[in-house]
Amino acid sequence: MSSQTNLSDGPAGRIEENVGAADLRHLLELATLVTAARDAMSDDIVTRMSSAVNEGLILLDRVTRNPGLMRLLQALERSECQSLLEALADALTATSRELVSDPTGSGAGGGLLRLLRDPGTRDTLRLVCVLGGHLSRNLEAATKVSVSPGGSGAPL
């Protein structure tokens, strides 16, 4: 019997048995990736990333602990709101461009009349009026709940 120790019989051999060559190669790749990422980082990158994480955390905390904002987000998630949001986004873009191209507007009273003749303006005014009606009714209902003796008494 040889007195020499065979490494493949020891812990290294057991690792070889249990971990295939491909696995070891993947581990090596991962280690190289970590080293490469570490070498590519700088104090400035870490500071900027941490700052973004910090602001993100604060924003997330504020939103998730604000029942009003959470309700708004839930409402905005509904599919029927998506077209409204997209239209709003497009309208904001078009408005900002229009204001840049024609900052002074075209006449006071006449310009306003021309705007009111535009079917798009009339649709938007209707939307605002409908929204205002719903808002008013919801506020009235919420006020009744908050002041009724059986209500929660929680502030609006």
Add this chain to the structure above:
Amino acid sequence: MRILVVGGGTGGTIVANNLARRLSAELRAGKVTLTMLSASDRHMYQPGLLYVAFGQMMPDALYRDQASLLEPSIEFHVDPVKHFMLDEQKVRTGSDRVFGYDVLVIATGSRMVPEEIPGLVEGSETFYSEAGAIKMYKALRNFQGGRIALVVGVPHKCPIAPVEATFSLHDFFKARGIRDQVEIKYHYPINRIHSIENVAKWAKPEFDRMEVAYETLFNLKEVDVANRIIRSEEDTEYAYDLLISIPAHRGMAVIEENQLGQAGWIPTDRHQLTMAGYDNVYVLGDTTNLPVSKTGSAAHFEAEVVAENIASIVKIGEPVREYDGKVYCFIEAGHDQATYAMFNYQNPPDLKPANKSMHWFKMSYNQLYWSSVRGLL
């Protein structure tokens, strides 16, 4: 119940925000009020001053508006307390307003007192204030070589700062290519190079490697500004070209003036963090006389205990937690490496070898501090 927090530093802000979160229902229902009185409308991230002194951070990055850090349910006044009337459960402020309370939290912090050593104010640079840190950076930037002496008074805020400043000096001049023309000598008042034994054991070989000279048992007696010599109570002296000091600290003057504690440190129960003789008065952060480091992290861990206990008293009438003396300090070790020291009343710190990941953890924390004081981390 009226809860009054005096002081808008790390400890006061965390305790107020933590309470606002724990007692949100009670605050909404008007069963509890939460008020903070602070001396400033701005909040400073004090550990950043060391970075300012070495040109690694701009001063404006150290500040946030205090009101923006507080939960909306906290009533915030910039109106520092002048008189504590503890037996009447009232305080009087600088604007002569009187605030009553059922529970009081005192977190007024500490201040450096360089004026207690002759010559120290006019003869040394220090990074313990914004103006001082900027001035120190300019002095370092213009320094072309010679002897730098670093002197330390005790007690002082952030006990690791002397060691970190020394490592930073080494790195700063090495980066400028003149380290071989600069002699750095570190002076410490006890018979080892740091008050925490394991930090001393860890830092000594680092100083040797960086060729930083040191003298222990050096208690600064005076600075001879004209001849640029520092002298110790132990009758030793050292001639310098640039003197950097970490002056001794005291508690805030208002604590001394109201005779709440010797040297401005309030006698505090080490586990409950209540003021001796007053079960409804809590003390935290630098203001206590506890044998723990005067650091933001100590204030943070103490604030969590105090907030949980006050909230549990509101909810069930009894406190539920005890402070174990926990402190966690990052240690910037130079060469973009850092380590940390964590310890409590029972267990001394066990320092690990410095590495880059810990340095980035510290850099990250410099930003995440703002989440921390809001009570998120």
